[in-house]
Amino acid sequence: MSEAVRPLKDASAALIDELCAIVGEKHVLIDAADMAGYLIDWTRQFSGDAIAVVRPSRTDEVSRIVKLCGSAGVCIVPQGGNTGLAGGGIPSSGTPSIVLSLSRMNTIRHFDEAGRTVVAEAGVVLEALQAYVDERELFFPLMFGAKGSCSIGGTLATNAGGSNVVRYGNTRELCLGLEAVLPDGSVFNGLTGLRKDNTGYDLKDLLIGSEGTLGIITAAVFRLFPKPLTRVTAFLSMTSVDAAVQALNRIQDRTGQSVEAFEYVPAPVLGALEKAFPELRSPLEGPVETGVLLEVGSSRVSDAKADDTGSTHLATELLLVLEEMMESGDLLDAAIATSEQQRSDLWRMRESVLEAILEYGASYHFDISLPLANISWFLQEMDEMAAALGFETLTIGHLGDGNLHYALVCSDRERWQTLALGRAKEKAFELLRRLNGSFSAEHGIGQSKLDVMRALKEPAQLDAMRAIKRALDPEGIMNPGRLVPLAE
């Protein structure tokens, strides 16, 4: 080690002492073994190093840490449950950084029964929040695979989506306000939970989805919803994606916007599923064309009641629409879950798709979205292009939101190495641009898509983002090198 590096070493030691003074020695991890889990993401694609992992338990501690790091010129990488898919919560190697873990800030601070809101700290695990709300006979909807380990701070930082956005919106729409520590260490107190508050720029929504680059979200107030008393879950085989989109609209009308999930599970994915998990079969006997996992739900007492036919009012309502669609020929076949077991089997099928694709072979996954009217066009052009380049494709998606998880795959992992993935990505992004699609729908940019961001995001928007980043974080200490590509 050269002499020149020594002062940094000393500076680090001094910083660590000061961090310990703020949060207590126990909560400043500096041993490699203790830090390891915080320095690599769960997909094992992204790893880095840090001076320390710091675990504050209160907002004022976060504020003091931010001020301290600001004056020391040390970067801060906020981290929640470390379930991100884009490397946004993992520090870079070689940039003096701390990981600021919000895991100890896991208190649910307040429940407002009249206003139907809840205030939770950033480190609260999504599933724990849902259980808390459920006990109080209300509903917090956000739903995706990582719900048992992701923290709500991370869902906010990435504006996480999932499978019931079609009814309840992304994390942004569920959040009524934030508490956050800004890059200068000041605290933004926005936890009033008001439905209407037009007093200046929308800092809440600027922070949501900013992936820790504009500040650290320490708590949030969320909207809660009536608890669905009854759900109907079905698996449909439609003639085409366009027919499925039309069906979605018709079901929305007929059930009074009760659609909670409208998931695309086409034939090739069912094949991959059956190969990986023989017990996870389509509930339909014949071959499936465009498969859709549909769920409708309602909080109405009358919807949960059995009618003359023995099924619930909501199920009868849905059946009527399905029958119409069968008569018109758009719907080929349908299976309705008649027990909680059948419902959970359908969801297990949906939730096992990623694993089935990973089992199937090598893969690259796009997280994209399109206007509903352009989806079938995209799929057709992409599938042709991919086939021409020697790829197979496996696509699932949250069809109701136009969000596809489109995977280029190859069952032969060796042959995968020879395929022109770069060319396929280029063509895909070109096609997306042409069809008004987005290259990043719900997983965020992090470090994994910075190059795409630089290449595809509109220059006027990139410039505005950079100006905002410089304005709020002039020293560039908040999660640098993530989300916002540097100007060239």
Added chain:
Amino acid sequence: MSEAVRPLKDASAALIDELCAIVGEKHVLIDAADMAGYLIDWTRQFSGDAIAVVRPSRTDEVSRIVKLCGSAGVCIVPQGGNTGLAGGGIPSSGTPSIVLSLSRMNTIRHFDEAGRTVVAEAGVVLEALQAYVDERELFFPLMFGAKGSCSIGGTLATNAGGSNVVRYGNTRELCLGLEAVLPDGSVFNGLTGLRKDNTGYDLKDLLIGSEGTLGIITAAVFRLFPKPLTRVTAFLSMTSVDAAVQALNRIQDRTGQSVEAFEYVPAPVLGALEKAFPELRSPLEGPVETGVLLEVGSSRVSDAKADDTGSTHLATELLLVLEEMMESGDLLDAAIATSEQQRSDLWRMRESVLEAILEYGASYHFDISLPLANISWFLQEMDEMAAALGFETLTIGHLGDGNLHYALVCSDRERWQTLALGRAKEKAFELLRRLNGSFSAEHGIGQSKLDVMRALKEPAQLDAMRAIKRALDPEGIMNPGRLVPLAE
């Protein structure tokens, strides 16, 4: 006129020539008579002057105008239907400015049936957009008094609310994307209408509600909804505001979140109404305590069907809840509209309240919001305080959103002059702060509430707002002196 002013005069003349070259001479108004209507607001509280009123018809013209004004150091005040209540669209006197009227940009560019979205230019009048959508068997919800003359650009710039926010959200929640000209003249193209698009900072929501201080919204893409096939409108007399809030939640649960409006119309307001418009009486025979105008709506075919009782399924559903509430004693009396005429009478009553208050005497109107649980507390303390200072009070509000239009009034206009309005405002804002309320719920800040903004907005948020304003509009040409109070 001094010699020193001449160059400005010449500069203005040159600027006007260039503006004419962009939009055509006909659309650059410079005569005082032609400009008059653009330089005073409809409440006649705010007026100013301008070099010219410029009326572009295309986004590229707006971009060229912004660049031109930027290089000439002339400020730009965007204006839509000029129906604002806070003076945000009226230029200051003495600041070289143009009014940029969006009224000619009134094309509905695109309707997406599958995705249920519509792209409209900023100058489209809200009611015209609603009619367009209605013809296509869908629904665009935004509803308030000015709908016949306000333009959608203005609703976006102020994040307008209204009376069905309780179901559909504010303008922000209805908007999926924007096209806007930024202060440097660059164009932000965000009209893809995607439900999920996590590619960087949320510039859309930053521009919405920024009152023209960060750019000029030229077009927007909006979400559309299933058209309600049936509505039930009722007027309720509840025992208290808290009972009304509880009733709201119960009705939401029981009708599957079908509440479209939940408006607070208490006894004193009914009195003022009857005094001003004797034909606009409460539909209830006895005295009303906490009056609520309730509307539920549904797009379900089955809800619109008559059941055994002869009323619609939705009405029967609502009746059941009302009966329960009557048994529990929370609901004193209720009248359900049984014809479109009765429904429109109820709404006319609600919509005539402002006029009735203005007739009643001198008044000052707060546009505030509170957590639902704190509303009765606020009303009690405010009413007592106001009475102690010699004011009467008349309050209506969008109770479902916690949004009150609270008016201090005095039937004797001469005595009004002697009352301590400043003291009452101070006390009101102090109380609001204590109860987690907002001093500006839906009308915006404009120029009318800049002093309140400076006094009450959290310094950390004011600093962030100022930093963003400087970053995106370094020359300060976009609607200066509005929304963002200058640092002291």
